[in-house]
Amino acid sequence: MVIIASGESDASKQAPRVRCGSESRPCPENTTSITNDMTQISTNTPFVRSFRKGLAELKVKDVQTVKSGIKDILGVGSKQSFARYADGKAPTLDVDKARRIEEIFARFGVTQPWGPAES
Numbered sequence: 001m002v003i004i005a006s007g008e009s010d011a012s013k014q015a016p017r018v019r020c021g022s023e024s025r026p027c028p029e030n031t032t033s034i035t036n037d038m039t040q041i042s043t044n045t046p047f048v049r050s051f052r053k054g055l056a057e058l059k060v061k062d063v064q065t066v067k068s069g070i071k072d073i074l075g076v077g078s079k080q081s082f083a084r085y086a087d088g089k090a091p092t093l094d095v096d097k098a099r100r101i102e103e104i105f106a107r108f109g110v111t112q113p114w115g116p117a118e119s
Helices: 052-057 060-074 079-086 095-107
Strands: 002-004 017-020 031-036 039-044
Antiparallel strands (some): 002 017, 031 039
Protein backbone atom coordinates (compact mmCIF):
# COMPACT_ATOMS: atom_id res chain seq x y z
CA MET A 1 0.00 0.00 0.00
CA VAL A 2 1.53 3.31 -1.05
CA ILE A 3 0.29 6.49 0.60
CA ILE A 4 0.25 9.44 -1.77
CA ALA A 5 1.03 12.71 -0.03
CA SER A 6 -1.23 15.61 -0.80
CA GLY A 7 -0.68 19.33 -0.50
CA GLU A 8 -2.16 21.61 2.16
CA SER A 9 -5.43 22.05 0.29
CA ASP A 10 -8.89 20.80 1.25
CA ALA A 11 -7.79 17.34 0.12
CA SER A 12 -5.35 17.15 3.04
CA LYS A 13 -8.24 17.23 5.51
CA GLN A 14 -9.62 14.01 4.03
CA ALA A 15 -8.31 10.51 4.69
CA PRO A 16 -5.06 9.80 2.84
CA ARG A 17 -5.52 8.18 -0.53
CA VAL A 18 -3.65 5.05 -1.47
CA ARG A 19 -2.74 3.59 -4.80
CA CYS A 20 -4.56 0.34 -5.60
CA GLY A 21 -3.32 -0.92 -8.91
CA SER A 22 -2.85 1.92 -11.37
CA GLU A 23 -5.51 4.22 -9.89
CA SER A 24 -5.32 6.64 -6.99
CA ARG A 25 -8.33 5.61 -4.92
CA PRO A 26 -9.07 4.14 -1.50
CA CYS A 27 -8.32 0.42 -1.29
CA PRO A 28 -11.18 -1.86 -0.26
CA GLU A 29 -11.21 -3.06 3.33
CA ASN A 30 -9.50 -6.38 4.13
CA THR A 31 -7.03 -5.83 1.30
CA THR A 32 -3.38 -6.68 1.60
CA SER A 33 -1.16 -4.77 -0.78
CA ILE A 34 2.46 -5.61 -1.45
CA THR A 35 4.65 -3.26 -3.46
CA ASN A 36 7.75 -4.82 -5.01
CA ASP A 37 9.75 -2.59 -7.36
CA MET A 38 7.33 -1.70 -10.16
CA THR A 39 4.52 -4.17 -9.38
CA GLN A 40 1.78 -4.07 -6.82
CA ILE A 41 -0.30 -7.06 -5.83
CA SER A 42 -3.60 -6.77 -3.97
CA THR A 43 -5.46 -9.79 -2.65
CA ASN A 44 -8.56 -10.09 -0.51
CA THR A 45 -8.02 -12.78 2.13
CA PRO A 46 -11.27 -13.31 4.07
CA PHE A 47 -10.12 -16.60 5.61
CA VAL A 48 -6.94 -18.47 6.42
CA ARG A 49 -6.08 -21.28 4.01
CA SER A 50 -3.04 -22.61 5.85
CA PHE A 51 -3.44 -25.91 7.69
CA ARG A 52 -0.04 -25.95 9.45
CA LYS A 53 -1.84 -25.59 12.79
CA GLY A 54 -3.64 -28.89 12.19
CA LEU A 55 -0.42 -30.65 11.22
CA ALA A 56 1.27 -29.37 14.39
CA GLU A 57 -1.56 -30.76 16.57
CA LEU A 58 -1.30 -34.30 15.18
CA LYS A 59 0.42 -37.16 16.95
CA VAL A 60 3.77 -37.93 15.33
CA LYS A 61 2.61 -41.40 14.28
CA ASP A 62 -0.34 -39.90 12.34
CA VAL A 63 1.46 -37.13 10.41
CA GLN A 64 2.48 -39.20 7.37
CA THR A 65 -0.98 -40.77 7.07
CA VAL A 66 -2.69 -37.37 7.15
CA LYS A 67 -0.20 -35.82 4.73
CA SER A 68 -0.72 -38.69 2.32
CA GLY A 69 -4.50 -38.29 2.47
CA ILE A 70 -4.29 -34.52 1.93
CA LYS A 71 -1.90 -34.98 -1.01
CA ASP A 72 -4.45 -37.31 -2.62
CA ILE A 73 -7.24 -34.75 -2.11
CA LEU A 74 -5.17 -31.90 -3.53
CA GLY A 75 -3.73 -33.97 -6.35
CA VAL A 76 -0.12 -33.07 -5.56
CA GLY A 77 2.89 -35.34 -5.29
CA SER A 78 5.88 -33.15 -4.50
CA LYS A 79 6.89 -31.78 -1.11
CA GLN A 80 7.06 -28.26 -2.57
CA SER A 81 3.50 -28.34 -3.89
CA PHE A 82 2.20 -29.75 -0.61
CA ALA A 83 4.08 -27.07 1.36
CA ARG A 84 2.48 -24.29 -0.73
CA TYR A 85 -0.98 -25.56 0.21
CA ALA A 86 -0.01 -26.22 3.84
CA ASP A 87 1.34 -22.65 4.15
CA GLY A 88 -1.73 -21.16 2.48
CA LYS A 89 0.27 -19.84 -0.48
CA ALA A 90 -1.43 -21.88 -3.20
CA PRO A 91 -3.68 -19.76 -5.40
CA THR A 92 -6.91 -21.71 -4.86
CA LEU A 93 -8.46 -24.17 -2.46
CA ASP A 94 -12.07 -24.94 -3.26
CA VAL A 95 -14.71 -25.56 -0.60
CA ASP A 96 -15.09 -29.27 -1.35
CA LYS A 97 -11.37 -29.91 -0.89
CA ALA A 98 -11.31 -27.81 2.30
CA ARG A 99 -14.18 -29.86 3.78
CA ARG A 100 -12.45 -33.13 2.90
CA ILE A 101 -9.22 -31.89 4.52
CA GLU A 102 -11.19 -30.98 7.67
CA GLU A 103 -12.71 -34.48 7.69
CA ILE A 104 -9.26 -36.09 7.61
CA PHE A 105 -8.08 -33.95 10.52
CA ALA A 106 -11.30 -34.70 12.45
CA ARG A 107 -10.66 -38.46 12.16
CA PHE A 108 -7.39 -37.87 14.01
CA GLY A 109 -8.86 -35.59 16.71
CA VAL A 110 -7.98 -32.15 15.29
CA THR A 111 -11.06 -29.92 15.22
CA GLN A 112 -9.51 -26.57 14.16
CA PRO A 113 -6.82 -27.29 11.53
CA TRP A 114 -6.81 -23.88 9.82
CA GLY A 115 -4.12 -21.34 10.59
CA PRO A 116 -0.35 -21.13 10.92
CA ALA A 117 1.47 -23.40 13.35
CA GLU A 118 1.65 -21.85 16.79
CA SER A 119 5.10 -21.59 18.32
